[in-house]
Structure formats: structure tokens, C-alpha cells
Amino acid sequence: MISFFANIFGYFLNFLYTYLGNFGLSIIVFSIIVKLLLLPMTIKQQKTMKKTAKIQEKLKEIQSKYKNNPEKLNQETIELYKRENMSPFSGCLGAIIQIILLFSVFFLVRSPLTYMKKVDSNIIEQYKIEIEEQNASNTAYPEISIIKQKGNEDENVYINMNFLGLDLSGVPLKDSSDIKVFIIPILYVITTFISIKINSAVDNKNKKNENKLITDGKEEAKPEEEINPMEQANKNMMYMMPIMSISIALVAPLGLALYWLVNNILMIIERFALKKIIKEEE
Numbered sequence: 001m002i003s004f005f006a007n008i009f010g011y012f013l014n015f016l017y018t019y020l021g022n023f024g025l026s027i028i029v030f031s032i033i034v035k036l037l038l039l040p041m042t043i044k045q046q047k048t049m050k051k052t053a054k055i056q057e058k059l060k061e062i063q064s065k066y067k068n069n070p071e072k073l074n075q076e077t078i079e080l081y082k083r084e085n086m087s088p089f090s091g092c093l094g095a096i097i098q099i100i101l102l103f104s105v106f107f108l109v110r111s112p113l114t115y116m117k118k119v120d121s122n123i124i125e126q127y128k129i130e131i132e133e134q135n136a137s138n139t140a141y142p143e144i145s146i147i148k149q150k151g152n153e154d155e156n157v158y159i160n161m162n163f164l165g166l167d168l169s170g171v172p173l174k175d176s177s178d179i180k181v182f183i184i185p186i187l188y189v190i191t192t193f194i195s196i197k198i199n200s201a202v203d204n205k206n207k208k209n210e211n212k213l214i215t216d217g218k219e220e221a222k223p224e225e226e227i228n229p230m231e232q233a234n235k236n237m238m239y240m241m242p243i244m245s246i247s248i249a250l251v252a253p254l255g256l257a258l259y260w261l262v263n264n265i266l267m268i269i270e271r272f273a274l275k276k277i278i279k280e281e282e
Contacts, residue, residue: 003115005100006107010115013108017116017159024163024258031262035270038097046274106248109255113143113157127157144169144253161255168255184257185249191264192246198271 009030016026062076113119127146131139139145148169151158161168170181249257 002100002103002107005104006111006115009104009108010112010118014116014118021160022163023112023159023161023255024166024168027168027255027259028262031259031266034101035263035266039270041097042270043274102245105259106252106256109253109259110141111143112159112255113146117157117159119156123156140174140251141171141253144171163258166254168253168258170254171252172250172254172257174251181254184254184261185246188249188257188261188264189246191261191268195264195267195271198268 012033013026013030016029017023020026020029059077062073065076108115113124114121124143124146127150128142131142131145131149134149135145146157147159147161166180166183167178170178172181172185175181245260249260
């Protein structure tokens, strides 16, 4: 399935590359267009988050009233979501799309001759064998090696990977002798933690009163065992995904780190813009 989406994205990226003539610039424009296409869904998710925060009061009352009756608690919770025209799984679609994008772009950047340039597999295999014989070793990214070593000889396997003086075919841990190879990953790490901080601030604001119960008109701390376990899972995921991405960025061609860097910047801009738009609508 990932190969299917990588092929589709490859057609689109190659279309951009045909006009722009630069792999890095094509990735940036590709990222912007994808973000714009997903914007309606993102706006809907943000509104859902706002609405979820507003119904927490009713949800807390249900949790307090039926805390000793799990079956009734689940039933009343489902009814509440139905009345508010919401789904407890409304955020799943966005997460699934992000995972598909993550792995599809990784496939695309790892094998641009297959998914982007659509080079015949026999030609790729022939060049791969030649390079392995010359280097007497296998490489983790054979198509990247083909572009580096055969691109000047055969325009069919040539992709302009030079972006602002950086070689996007470079792999940080493999090409660590060139200090410039770490510029994009470092910028990616910085923007990642900025994004995490922004998301944490928003989540803390939305969930400020979530872990409280209403008892005789007074708020009291919610017992630890009654706190929704999904909250802790979401918090763990918020940190695990960036850590995983950073780890991959260090062993993958720089094109992937560039895509994630651009997405982080767009996400930060999007977060502030949507906050203002939704606030004005309210």
C-alpha cells in the first residue's frame, strides 16, 4: 500500500521537478501543496478539539455519576458524543494520513529513480550491480548511489540534488565527514521541539480542567485511576514520533529531513493562523 502512495506522490513530485529543475525546491513546493490540500481536514480537527474541550464538563459529570458502573459510563459517553455530533475517533483519520505520508515520502526519497523518475527496473539493477562491483560492498540506498555515480553519464538517472550548497543525496551518519550534512537535521530538531512546545501549551490550556470533578458544586482533583489513559498515551506519542523521526533523519538521505523540516515550519505557521481564524469564528 505504501508503494502505491509513493508512486502517486512520485508522479506529482516529478511534475514539479520538470518545471523547477531542483529536487530540494520541488520537495518544498510539494510540502506546501500537500499541506494546503489537507488544510480543510486540519481546520475540522482543530474545531473538533475545541468542541471536545467544551463538552468536558458534561463528560466529567457522567464519569462522576457512573464511576462505579463501567457499562453505563460507556453507554452515556457514547450518547453524549452522538448528541454533540462528534466521534471519539475523529482524530484517527488525521493520524493515519500522517503515517501514510511519512512512509510514502521515505520510500520516495530513498528510491527516487523508481518512484519519481520511473526509470526501468532493469536499468536500475544493472547500475546497482556495477556500483556494488566497483565498491565491493552493498549500499543502503542504491538508487542514491546511482544518481551520484552515474547521473553525469546518463541523464535518465540524473536528479539535481544540489540545494543551497547542500547535497540532498547525503546521509548524515554515512557522510559525517562533511559537517554541512547536519545542517538540515539540526534545523529539523529545533523546529520539532518548537512544535512540541506549542502543541503542549495548547493541550495544557484545553485540558486545564479536564482532570477535575464537580462535587456538590465544587471542583476537586480527579482521582488518578479515573484519569483517561488516552491522555498519557497521547503525551507519550507526542514525544515518541519526533524521536523516531529524528533517528530516521540521521540515517536517511537529506531530502527526507528537508521534507520534515518544511512540514514543521508550515505546521507552526498553520497552528498560529488556525488559532486566530477559529477564535474569530467563535
